[in-house]
Amino acid sequence: MNLDAFWIILTGALVAVSCSLLGCFLILRRMAMVGDAISHAVLPGIVLAFLFSGSREVWTMLIGAAALGVACTFLIEFFHKKANVPADASIGVTFTWLFALGIILISVYAGKVDLDQDCVLYGEIAYVPLDIWLTEAGMNLGPRTVWVLGGVLVILLVFISLFYKQLYLTSFDPAFAAAIGISTSLWYYLLMGAVSLTTVAAFESVGAILVVALMVGPPATAYLLTDDLRKMLVISVGCGIIASAAGFYLALWLNGSVAGAISVIIGVQFMLAFVFSPSHGLVARRRRPAVLAEA
Template sequence: MIAFWIILTGALVAVTCGLLGCFLILRKMSMVGDAISHAVLPGIVIAFLLSGSRETLPMLLGAGATGLLATFLIEYFHRRANLQTDAAIGVTFTFLFAIGIILISVFAGKIDLDQDCVLYGEIAYVPIDLWVTPGGTILGPRPIYILSAVLLIVILFIKFGYKELKLTSFDPAFASALGISTALWHYLLMAAVSLTTVSSFESVGAILVIAFLIGPPATAYLMTHDLKQMLAITAALGIVISVVGYWMAYWLNASIAGCMAVITGLCFATVFVYQRIRVTHKRLTHPEPATD
């Protein structure tokens, strides 16, 4: 049963992050998840100073608010300062992370307070993080309920905003000509990414969230140019990676998150090599006609 809960948690995170990651890949914003993982530090500190505790809810609220601020600043610098997206990401997360460090040193120097102790979880601990009712009834691992709710929100968001997300990702100018607000849908997507990453950090840790946010979508991108197929392949890959990664960790007696991330990289490498071999074979068997 322990294996089931861990694999299910990994699959929920993989599918949720992967679906949003498809749109980040298309928008060339893949590393925004890594930026959020660093930028949430000041939100954690402020939440602690306001609440006086390190309970999960205030920490997640503070981290989520700062994650949204980070995505807003990234887009603002990109549009207003004409910075490349990667440069805007780098400036934003280093700035917010540095503010968090200063706040800790000034106001919480004697408190064990950073992302590792209050936000970044370990997927192996999911089966013991139980949801217990006031009456003493155990309903199962708490992260399963949280991640299932987040997955449902993301699926509904993509389902009802598929047209707008697709147009604003592939051709923002055409979307604007049709009267679709590219800025609105960008911020809605970034809000969904922030919600997903922050809620997943607590359950599985930062390394696995970032791996799932980028790896499966990038692999699917090599396999198809159809967005719906890309979403389906990404979801399927996420589930397979969770299963194989867990049993690899069990066999090696190694980190579960590390093994899942390694399988993610191996999937990408395998598809990449296959595509290169396929292209090379096509060129050798069907050479282009010589031109004068």
């Protein structure tokens, strides 16, 4: 493995771990597509950040994207709670009009500037080794993206470790959580803030499509394989890391898109779990009536 391959796989693994951890809680809350909504909704934030600052510097774009990501979560909850719109409908309405707003802003105000909505959607993880972080002394610290994603992952690990009980209760039984004094709204917004942070940190390098695939696929696979949340988190992380490494080598073999290959591996993992899961798999469900009949 050469150094560039190492950085690409490491980047994919960092995104996979972060997205998989959060995705487990999103699936339990039946809000798996929130990551998709946020990843699309950040586009107008990027454009507005450029229009107000006149700069395409990375941190300016990230701040604008993060602001719109948080706003997206507030709008989803507002439409769901205040207008009694179903959660899936509020997600769909919010991200479609925000993404459309971003496209309009680009076409009207930034048509001649290198701001491409396709970059937000698809990204290009293969370019990660090119964005090197050099110190003032000229020391090569490796790709800047790896440091950003590593910092985000540390924040998420601390967040989940310290507040696992609150996240567990508000995800499984929000009524019981409210009854014992845990604010379900507070933990909803904290979780959505973590999703926004992760999505914004990852979309520049891997693109929105791969972020969504990693936030939904590995947790959904783990959901079919276990009924224990701690095991679900571990299995989800493992599936994400395996998909990142296997997807890179599949793309290398096919000379194709790395993000696309990783997404394909994620789909294969889910299909295998769907068919062969010991408790929820298709084979196990078909065998169960036969076993009961023999008994």
